[in-house]
Amino acid sequence: MxxxxxxxxxxxxxxxxxxxxxxxxxxxxxxxxxxxxxxxxxxxxxxxxKPRRVIDFLQEFWCERNAPLHRGVYRLSAQVTQDYEDVREKVARFIHAGCGNEIVFCRGTTDAINLVAHSFVAPRLKKGDNILISAMEHHANFLPWQQLCQKTGAELRIIPLRKGLVEGAFRQHLQVGLDLESAEALLDDRTQFMALNHVSNVLGVINPVTDLCQLAKTKNIPVLLDGAQAIVHGSVDVKALGCDFYVFSGHKLYGPDGVGVLYGRSELLETMPPYQTGGDMIEFVSTAETTFAPPPQRFEAGTMPVSAVIGLGVAIDYFQSLxxxxxxxxxxxxxxxxxxxxxxxxxxxxxxxxxxxxxxxxxxxxxxxxxxxxxxxxxxxxxxxxxxxxxxxxxxxxxxxxxxxxxxxxxxxxxxxxxxxxxxxxxxxxxxxxxxxx
Ligand SMILES: Cc1ncc(COP(=O)(O)O)c(C=O)c1O
CATH class of the missing domain: 3.90.1150.10 (Aspartate Aminotransferase, domain 1)
Structure with missing residues (x-):
């Protein structure tokens, strides 16, 4: 935790x-x-x-193991596919998700939040509804919600800041946190979603997200936690946090760039339409209609960053060895x-x-x-x-x-x-x- x-x-x-x-x-x-x-x-x-073992892995991957994911019938491709899917299970264990099917690979935190905004929240959001975020969000967890609200006529509500002062020897320094009482007052029966950073990238403060998730749960409001800054500073347990979605990027976790993780509770992922369409995310395609693969494949359209995903697994091994x-x-x-x-x-x-x-x-x-x-x-x-x-x-x-x-x-x-x-x-x-x- x-x-x-x-x-x-x-x-x-x-x-x-x-x-x-x-x-x-x-x-x-x-x-x-x-x-x-x-x-x-x-x-x-x-x-x-990046630690040596991630760098060495990537070099070795390109020299020895590169092959397409999911598509080849030959051994090299089957092995890469196995390694890729093993990382899904590893990530699930790493953040204490229920199973690998709750883990979607994407480009990073930004991509993961956009996926949830478009695929989970947009179809549920109507004029007069509201989404709750905080005043200390990174633009990645601000703009998708702002744009969605502007498009639908929903309201973007913002948990205000609570400011204080810390004495130094010569001057006072600024303490900044979330105003939790206001957060409670901002939730109502038209709140469709809450999205908060676990740790602020500007202030470094660890937000009381477990309390806020609990509060949201009493009103049946789904919560996304932006873990971009949190994931590298200690263990994360999505079940104990009580969130519905958790997102982070590989490059801040000593891993490769171009890869990130969306955790979503299975029941929710199953209700979500694809975010992007294309290769590798379908069950069957005809000129008349298409059926989509179940999650998480449904959300992984096109050629995925295979080396980065498997490299993320190596970075997680490194991080967990500390x-x-x-x-x-x-x-x-x-x-x-x-x-x-x-x-x-x-x-x-x-x-x-x-x-x-x-x-x-x-x-x-x-x-x-x-x-x-x-x-x-x-x-x-x-x-x-x-x-x-x-x-x-x-x-x-x-x-x-x-x-x-x-x-x-x-x-x-x-x-x-x-x-x-x-x-x-x-x-x-x-x-x-x-x-x-x-
Ligand atoms: C709190 C927070 N959220 C989201 C992001 C966006 O991460 P990425 O650019 O890897 O998608 C960052 C990046 O600095 C961040 O610090």
Missing amino acids: LNNEKISAKTTQQTVRQTIQWASEQRDQFPIFSRHPEWSYLDSAATAQ PEERLLRHENTLLQLATENLRSTKSLQKVQIIGDETDLTRKVGVLSFVIEGVHPHDIGSILDSANVAVRAGHHCAQPLMADLKLTATARASFAVYNNERDVQQFCEGIEKVITMMI
């Missing part, structure tokens, strides 16, 4: 040292860092670097180190954290911030000159930015391969920004 309670026990100096030692061993698994040891890559919330408690402690240690530096270093007092928490175990390793008087793009460029890669911009969350009265933030995000030196390089880079720009 994604929650950092597993690391809420007090972090001691010894556990910090052990975790950092462990992390340096993990970094060695990522070839990009032996080629570029000078890099502090702090943009894993955008896309994660002891969860240690991984969470490691990422949280880096978050704490960076946060404490920004909160309490005199020369960094112009920095304001956006999405701070008094209890940092309520966040994953994502740290958004602004510097008074400096555009985040300048922060990003100057950090780049110090070999620190962070994301700068609106993070595909313009409604959130507007709510916070910001146009952009800079964002550092931590993964298994980051270490204390990255945090140090990051903080020194920010000092450089301040010296150059203020």
Whole structure:
């Protein structure tokens, strides 16, 4: 279950040292860092670097095993088909779905959300109905619902933000969460669907999605959770969460790009028409009519990204080989180190954290911030000159930015391969920004 309670026990100096030692061993698994040891890559919330075993697998796949899926009668094709279907079962076990038939492969989170919007929600949505999302959604979980509502005359309702302040040594930092009381008030008997991020890509906060799913369930409202940021920060159990759909992308989970997962409860997938039509998703086609394959094949039209799907299976093996408690402690240690530096270093007092928490175990390793008087793009460029890669911009969350009265933030995000030196390089880079720009 994604929650950092597993690391809420007090972090001691010894556990910090052990975790950092462990992390340096993990970094060695990522070839990009032996080629570029000078890099502090702090943009894993955008896309994660790939471990050697995923890279080696892909190379070996192209050299030894490439063949078409589902169509060949020869051994190579049969083997690829078996491997592909095995990954479906693996993903089902990974997120505790009921069975492999509840797993649909698609291009990524964006594709999966669009599939649900067009195939599940659109046929059910009428003028006067409403869909509930939150003010901190990525555009991938905002635009499909906005466009659908505009097309049908339904209302897009938005759970507002609850804002607070966290004291630093020199200034206050901004705490941002969902206003749960408003969420309850926004649900009514015309609410057809709820779609929420599990973890915010801008703020890093872990949202109370289990409570919100429970609330929706009392009113029979189906829920989709956008797990793009959550999936890589601890185990996910879709049954325990109580959601109807869960979506994520392979590239943020140390896997290949071009592949993602839609989990949908069987009863719901069975009611859904195809999203796209074409090869491989049919039962029978004649000039007069067509019958479609059952889920999940019904939703996998055309040639699927076979190597990426099987590579995702390798990435899941890698991720599951990391002891969860240690991984969470490691990422949280880096978050704490960076946060404490920004909160309490005199020369960094112009920095304001956006999405701070008094209890940092309520966040994953994502740290958004602004510097008074400096555009985040300048922060990003100057950090780049110090070999620190962070994301700068609106993070595909313009409604959130507007709510916070910001146009952009800079964002550092931590993964298994980051270490204390990255945090140090990051903080020194920010000092450089301040010296150059203020
Ligand atoms: C919370 C969230 N949702 C959705 C997406 C979209 O993911 P993808 O571009 O892989 O489809 C992202 C990507 O950053 C994200 O952070």
